[in-house]
Amino acid sequence: MLLALFAVTLLSFVLFGVFEGDRVRQIQVLWAVQVPMDLALAYGAWRLRLLAPQYRRFWSAIAFAGCSFSVGDSFQTLNVLFDPGGASTDGGTVQSAFFIVGMFSNVLACLLFPQGLKTGREKLVFWLDATTVLVAGGVTAWCFAVNGAVEQQDRVTATITAALVVVGAFSATKVALVPRPPMARFAAWPMVAAPVVQGIAAFLPGPFQLQNHYYVFMVLLLPSLLIAVGPRIQETLARTEGPAGTARRRPYSLLPYGMIGLTFVVFLLVLPEHTSARLWGATLGAVVITGLVCGRQLIAFQDNVMLVRRLDVAVDRLTDQETMLREQASTDGLTGLANRSRFTEELGFALIGSPAVLLIDLDDFKSVNDTMGHAAGDALLVEVSERLRAAVRDHDLVARLGGDEFTVLLPNGGAAGAERIAADILRRLGEPMTLEGRIIATRASVGVACARPGDESSTLISHADIAMYEAKRRGKNTCVHYSDEMGARIADEAELVRELGTAVDADEFMLLYQPIVRLDDLRMTGVEALIRWNHPTRGLVSPDDFIPLAERSGHIVSIGAWALREATRQAACWRAEYPAADHLTVNVNVAGRQLRTSGFVDEVAAALSDAGLPASNLSIEVTETAVLDDEESAEAMLRLRGLGIRLALDDFGTAASSLGLLLTVPVTTLKLDRSFVESITTAGRPRAVATAVSQMATALEFSSVAEGIETDEQREMIHSLGYQYGQGYLFGRPLPAGEVGDRLAAMSHTPVA
Known part of the structure; x- marks a missing residue:
């Protein structure tokens, strides 16, 4: 678009030269070229209306002005083409009417667009500067249009020209002083310069008054070109750099001083020639003094500006460092998220x-x-x-x-x-x-x-x-x-976890022992050590309530170590006191976290040594999930087996990879989970699983234990399936160590069948 505008302008410049001396042809070219310029203004402003919605009213007014100019200039172009005798650089009534409507729309756009002025002081400073500019423009308009200082011009033309100067000055004020202009300054200055060039050209002497040279038409065409290229530049900037940001307010503006100078120039131009020397001297003195004061103020302003700039640089550096430190302190280094x-x-x-x-x-x-x-x-x-x-x-x-x-x-x-x-x-x-x-x-x-x-x-x-x-x-x-219920339960669990940390030292734990019997003769061959927490205020706490908490919190390591030492000590005491306990096996449950603890195997060996208990009298029970795909646990179990300790896979059949574990974990016993025993006499599937587990144990030469036997019918069924040992309430609930001793004493006086 910009290239096309410049190409049309260059072509018109060539035609102005070609038709040198033929003023009618030059005027026809001048008006014909105005139309594409006007259309470019309207089109560019309409695109910016969609591209910058926050300035929609401003660009709508500019687009309307471009359309108004296009209609008026098209009419005038046809007029000079079909009526060469009336060819003139001044528009006729129709063109002037559309021109005035378009200019009114431009002025309205300048008044309506967002200014970005927030505080009362900012608004006061802006309107003082703007008033200075408008007064200077008004003085110029009065002197040249109303007072008739330029006598050779038509009064209507002079009035319109003066209005253009005022509009141009006001637009310059907007661009220079408003913090949030609708256009970047680089794009706005061509549009600001357009009415100024047109106003100045109207007062140039010589060929400009006679309009008899090709370069006159070049200058007369420039305002249209400048107005047309502004929106195109702004659109390019908006697409590459985004919308214009807030412009930094300068410490001072040169516009008021320029308007003072313009007022003095106009004043001197309109002084009558017969004014006395005294008035001339006073006027000259006022001009000189004002100029000196302005110069002095400008020097002071420059000093202040240099100081402010130095301070701004220092503040900007500190601000950048502060921003960087704040971002580093508030951002996660790996993901870039907030920390x-x-x-x-x-x-x-x-x-x-x-x-x-x-x-x-x-x-x-x-x-x-x-x-x-x-x-x-x-x-x-x-x-x-x-x-x-x-x-x-x-x-x-x-x-x-x-x-x-x-x-x-x-x-x-x-x-x-x-x-x-x-x-x-x-x-x-x-x-x-x-x-x-x-x-x-x-x-x-x-x-x-x-x-x-x-x-x-x-x-x-x-x-x-x-x-x-x-x-x-x-x-x-x-x-x-x-939910509140969830919070209350968690708070209670947190209190339990805290108390678990001191329960071992406070000697609050105790072990009960549930008998394991041989199904052939119902003789007790082992016991499973089951831990209980004798809480000082809660009473006896079930393992289901505190073991999961102990595993999550890590307290299971110290609690398990205590249970291991106590169970081996008690088993050694039974062996020393009761002959029937020579081959009694004590089963101790071990959590996966214990198995993975460094030094666990050495801890077990030390417990056996301190108690004087043979390794064959100890069976370590682990669940399938505790050793599932865990190399550390598997290695620990291999070392335990190397010591001669028995290994039982507890709750067998409830995990997802039971068969695979039999190939990797060196167990000696399979314990069928109680969930399969509960309904073994009434449901076919539990019976089928129990049968399969028994057959696998027999084939792999493992011992087989069924848990949860509570009735004689269950015992008979389990025995018929080939299980060697049984455990459950039918044979005895978890008993204190003393009651187990009583059973061992009775067994010692009963001959083995």
Whole structure:
């Protein structure tokens, strides 16, 4: 478009030269070229109206002006082409009417567009400067149009020309003084210069008054070109650099001083020639003194400006450093998300409303680090952060609290909105991703907490954390909303965990022993040590209530060590006191966390040595899930077996990889889970599983024990399936050590069948 405008202008310049001396032809070319210029103005302004909607009214007015100019100049072009005798550079009545309408639209645009002035002082300074410019323009218009200083011009033409000068001055004021102009200054100055050039050209002497030279028509065409290129430059700048930002206010503006100078020039031009020398002297003195004062003020302003610039540079440097430090202090270095500090700060601000917090913890993230390395784990965290960003709204905040734990702050939306976003997060995280050539799917547990009146930041985060752990307890890869009941249970569990830390030293634990009998003759061949917590205020606490807490908190290591030492000590005491206990096996349950603890095997060996108990009298019971795909546990069990200790696989048949474990774990005994024994006499499938387990034990030369036998019918069925040993209430409930001693004493006086 710009190239086309310049090409048309260059062509018109050539034609002005070709038709030198033929004023009619030159005028026809002048008017014909005006039309594409006007159309370019209207088209460019209309495009900017769509490109910069915040200045829609301004560009609509400019586009309307361009259309008005196009209609008037098209009419005048046809007029001079078909009526060469009336060819003139001055428009006729129709063209002048459309020209005045267009100029009125331009003035309206300058008055209506957003100025960006906020404080009362900014508005006062702006309107003082603008008034100075308008007064100077008004003086010029009065002197030349009304007072008739330029006598050779037509009065109507002079009035319009003076108005153009005023409009140009006012536009310059807008561009120079308004903080948020609708156009960049680089694009605005051509449009500002256009009426000024047209106004000045009207008062130039010689050929400009006679309009008898080709360069006169070149100058007369320039305003149309300047007006047309302005919107095109602005559109280019807007597309490459974005919308114009807030312009920095200068410490001072030269416009008022320029307008003072213009007023003095006009004043001197209109002084009558017969004015006395005294008036001339006074006038000259006022001009000189004003000039000196202005010069002095400008020097002072320049000094101030230099000082302000130095201060601005120093402040900008400090601001940049502060911004950089603030960003570093509030941003997670790996993912670029907000960090814990920034999240806590933003949550504090959001609590004036009703925010919600989502706490997201990746499920089984440790396995990625262990199997693929920490670099792959970091790459996974970066990908997760991108998916979290995509799942939330623009005004929501995503943060990484540390490790594989993320959080999302939802300033509004309520519980329903939080649930929708949480569901979208789980869906996005569940989509497969490629990591180092491997396709993996990520799962996460999400806890949701909605703020209530009076909640603090720490409270809301704690509630979301409680809900997240509840999601993990329910099987992971799910979302759970916090409730007061959940909080009360977690608080109670937290109190139990705290008390577990001191229970061993306070001697609050005790062991009960449940008999294990040989099914052939119902003779007791072993006992399983079962731990109980004799709480000082709660009474006897069931293992189901505190063992999972001990495993999660890590207290299971110290509690398990105590149980191992106590069980081996008691078994050694029975052997020393009762002959029937020589071959009695004591079974001790060991958690997976204990197996993976460094030095566990040495700890077992030390317990046997201190108690004086042979290794063959100790059986370590582990669950399938405790040793599933765990190299550390498998290695520990191999070393235990090397000591001569028996190994029992407890709750056999309830995990997903039981058959595979039989090939990798050096167990000596399979214990059928009680869930298969409960309905073995009434349901076919439990009987089929029990049969299969017995046959596998026989084929692999393992001992077989059935748990949970409570009736004679169950005992007979289990015995008929080939099981060697049984355990359950039918043979005895968990007993104190003394009652087990009584049974051993009775057995010692009863001959073996």
